[in-house]
Amino acid sequence: MGVTASLPMYAVEDVPGKGKGLIATKDIPKGTRIISEKPIIASGRHVADMEQLQIRICQQVSSLSEGQQREFFSMDNIYPYTNSTERWRGIFRTNALRIGPVLDEEGIFFKACRINHACDNNAQNFWNENLNQLTIHAVRDIRKGEEITISYLGSRRNRRARQEELWENFKFTCSCRLCSLPPDQSRDSDSKLDRIHELDCIIDQGGVPGLVSSARRMLSYIDEQVRLWNELTPNEVSLARAYPDAFQIAIANGDLARGRIFAERLVPLYLTTIGDDSPEVIQYSKLVRDPATHDYYGMSMKWKTTLDEVPQGLGPKEFEDWLWKRRKETAQGQLAGLRDPETFPSFDDLPDERDFESKYFECRDMANRRPVRHWCFLAEIRDFDFFVRLHMTVKDSQIQKGYTVAILYAVRHAFMSCEPGIRHENPQMMKIFPLSLDRLQNLSENVQKFSTELDGVRICHGCGKKGTSLKQCGKCSSFWYCNRVCQKADWIEKGHKAECKVLKDPDWRAMLHRKWDEFNGHVHFPLRIGESS
Numbered sequence: 329m330g331v332t333a334s335l336p337m338y339a340v341e342d343v344p345g346k347g348k349g350l351i352a353t354k355d356i357p358k359g360t361r362i363i364s365e366k367p368i369i370a371s372g373r374h375v376a377d378m379e380q381l382q383i384r385i386c387q388q389v390s391s392l393s394e395g396q397q398r399e400f401f402s403m404d405n406i407y408p409y410t411n412s413t414e415r416w417r418g419i420f421r422t423n424a425l426r427i428g429p430v431l432d433e434e435g436i437f438f439k440a441c442r443i444n445h446a447c448d449n450n451a452q453n454f455w456n457e458n459l460n461q462l463t464i465h466a467v468r469d470i471r472k473g474e475e476i477t478i479s480y481l482g483s484r485r486n487r488r489a490r491q492e493e494l495w496e497n498f499k500f501t502c503s504c505r506l507c508s509l510p511p512d513q514s515r516d517s518d519s520k521l522d523r524i525h526e527l528d529c530i531i532d533q534g535g536v537p538g539l540v541s542s543a544r545r546m547l548s549y550i551d552e553q554v555r556l557w558n559e560l561t562p563n564e565v566s567l568a569r570a571y572p573d574a575f576q577i578a579i580a581n582g583d584l585a586r587g588r589i590f591a592e593r594l595v596p597l598y599l600t601t602i603g604d605d606s607p608e609v610i611q612y613s614k615l616v617r618d619p620a621t622h623d624y625y626g627m628s629m630k631w632k633t634t635l636d637e638v639p640q641g642l643g644p645k646e647f648e649d650w651l652w653k654r655r656k657e658t659a660q661g662q663l664a665g666l667r668d669p670e671t672f673p674s675f676d677d678l679p680d681e682r683d684f685e686s687k688y689f690e691c692r693d694m695a696n697r698r699p700v701r702h703w704c705f706l707a708e709i710r711d712f713d714f715f716v717r718l719h720m721t722v723k724d725s726q727i728q729k730g731y732t733v734a735i736l737y738a739v740r741h742a743f744m745s746c747e748p749g750i751r752h753e754n755p756q757m758m759k760i761f762p763l764s765l766d767r768l769q770n771l772s773e774n775v776q777k778f779s780t781e782l783d784g785v786r787i788c789h790g791c792g793k794k795g796t797s798l799k800q801c802g803k804c805s806s807f808w809y810c811n812r813v814c815q816k817a818d819w820i821e822k823g824h825k826a827e828c829k830v831l832k833d834p835d836w837r838a839m840l841h842r843k844w845d846e847f848n849g850h851v852h853f854p855l856r857i858g859e860s861s
């Protein structure tokens with residue numbers, strides 16, 4: 329709960345352009361509970377009609393003492409009225425703060441409702457279900473003489489959206505520090521807030537199933553949100569919204585080690601913003617001790633860890649990389665491996681064409697899904713015919729059993745017969761490599777091993793010996809040899825003849841060099857190295 333000071337920490341004063349407001353009468357340290365208050369009047373937020381709301385408010389106002397009524401009538405009202413009951417309803421609607429276990433009620437508070445708004449608020453209101461009271465905590469140090477502010481907005485959006493919402497609901501134009509930034513800083517702040525909002529929408533759309541089906545991507549979105557918040561202004565309130573999501577993803581996938589760390593990070597944020605007597609602090613303190621007690625634990629066990637499987641001795645950056653499961657930057661010159669299941673998924677791991685949320689897509693709305701990375705389905709041709717469907721309806725003389733077909737952005741399709749398959753109609757998304765899948769995969773590993781040079785030393789693809797003056801295959805330039813004997817043996821006995829043809833193919837080279845996890849638009853065959861990804 330922090331410090332609950334006994335002397336008043338604030339005074340209600342006139343604030344130019346805002347009516348009355350709360351001014352700090354002494355320095356208030358971050359985390360201090362400034363107010364804890366019961367509502368004087370309350371009503372559900374979704375009362376069927378305005379008349380019903382009016383009746384409820386009238387009943388409650390009538391039962392207030394004379395002094396309380398005077399206080400109520402002195403409150404702000406932005407709504408027009410023709411009689412006193414309409415006026416009371418207007419006062420209620422102008423001042424009420426959200427309350428109740430799921431915030432579906434609203435209440436009038438004589439102290440808290442005098443607090444004005446700022447988009448970069450220094451205090452936070454919260455309905456404490458344990459106390460049955462509204463609390464106001466300082467979310468940063470507030471200096472003596474400074475105005476105490478809360479945010480009237482559900483979430484922090486860009487400047488224009490904030491101004492519109494405030495005008496619509498409260499009829500004022502905010503001129504807080506955030507709303508008064510110089511244009512270039514305001515643009516930067518808005519673009520970050522827009523991205524945070526966009527990520528919020530995607531995370532919400534994924535719902536509970538998304539915690540498992542798109543776990544890694546969702547976690548990367550929260551990682552991005554935390555980074556953006558920290559760049560904007562480190563703000564406990566916002567981070568306290570991000571960490572529960574991260575906790576749920578870890579726990580839903582059986583990851584107790586990460587789950588505990590996210591819960592541990594959350595507790596101090598909640599202590600600052602809502603206090604140690606709040607149900608949230610009590611719940612997450614329990615989850616720090618035993619994260620497996622959360623309802624979502626074990627929905628999947630694909631990230632299974634024990635509580636103590638936390639890497640030791642990492643620097644802060646490496647620790648965050650581990651915590652957020654950040655992908656390692658591909659080292660320069662490092663090539664894609666054809667056995668990488670994320671880039672070259674098996675048929676079962678392909679997204680379904682009706683799935684809008686998977687690790688391969690993000691969905692802005694139901695009509696609009698966009699890949700978040702590139703991927704390619706690789707399969708060996710076992711059989712084919714040129715009749716009706718996916719038994720490879722291709723006009724390609726190269727097609728042969730034992731060759732490998734590569735299909736970019738493949739999705740699973742259920743044919744009329746209910747047979748699962750892939751329906752692909754764009755020939756530019758498909759390519760046939762004249763090698764079996766296994767050989768193709770081995771080849772990608774061999775290229776990794778045999779085409780790289782370390783301290784001037786290469787490995788002969790013929791005999792496997794290391795040397796500093798090996799000769800390059802003049803056709804594919806991928807492998808190196810001690811001499812003609814090694815090269816000839818490789819060509820005839822080890823099958824380099826067939827592989828050389830693939831190694832020369834620009835599509836093959838581009839596949840190995842592509843940054844598959846960076847998507848800036850679809851690519852197609854012929855693929856080219858250096859093409860924008």
Ligand SMILES: C[S@@+](CC[C@H](N)C(=O)[O-])C[C@H]1O[C@@H](n2cnc3c(N)ncnc32)[C@H](O)[C@@H]1O
Nearest residue numbers: 345346347348404423441442443444445498500
């Ligand atoms: C809940 S009341 C806050 C207390 C109010 N100032 C009073 O005198 O009772 C909300 C009203 O306060 C005013 N207000 C709140 N924040 C403001 C701000 N940042 N700038 C201008 N007016 C503000 C608006 O008139 C708004 O409708």
